[in-house]
Amino acid sequence: MGVSYFFDVNIDGYAGVLVALFILWAGVGVARDTLSPLLGQAPDPELVQKIEDIVMSREEIIGMHDLVVHDYGPGRLMISLHAEVDGRGDIFELHDAVDTVERTLAHDLGCEATIHMDPVVCDDEAVDAEHKKLLEVIAGIDDVIGVHDFRMVAGPSHTNLIFDVVVPCGIAKTADEVRAEVCAAVEEQMPGRFAVVNVDTSFVR
Ligand SMILES: [Zn+2]
Ligand SMILES: [Zn+2]
Incomplete structure (x- = not known):
């Protein structure tokens, strides 16, 4: 026995339509969140700025370029970028700095980061x-x-x-x-x- 027992109109029917519309609306939202990044939506400028701030906070890193944000949907953010380092530096120390940046990006922004190191000629x-x-x-x-x-x-x-x-x-x-x-x-x-x-x-x- 539904609510309609107390009223003259068939409220169960209307409620059913409302629930169906709600599910449809939620589904479209989920699909859009998942699809727009895959369709090549430009990354949020705020996110790009945060990435740059974290990368450039290390003094070993002189510059960065070729940032690509791969957004495979909610919770699946991967980024890759090139970090410029002094070509005369110690490869182990530079690699350590880059690894630390990768971990900071994962911790602070929840993204999987891969950083390619580019040696730069300095003081020539x-x-x-x-x-x-x-x-x-x-x-x-x-x-x-x-x-x-x-x-x-x-x-x-x-x-x-x-x-x-x-x-x-x-x-x-x-x-x-x-x-x-x-x-x-x-x-x-x-x-x-x-x-x-x-x-x-x-x-x-
Ligand atoms: Zn490069
Ligand atoms: Zn490494």
């Missing part, structure tokens, strides 16, 4: 000068928002500048077009220098 005046000049040239090119993993190989006839550039996701140009533009700018403005460029797309902003 010739390399610093080339790097600085390159940054000026790159700053003149639209659509490029960052340069990282800079290396230099000097030869008798020319010098190769090897580096990655980062472009924001959603720009109209292809990676090949950006690469051609960067190479042309370097050859024109830095005589005797050739650019060996890898184009990265930013996944976080």
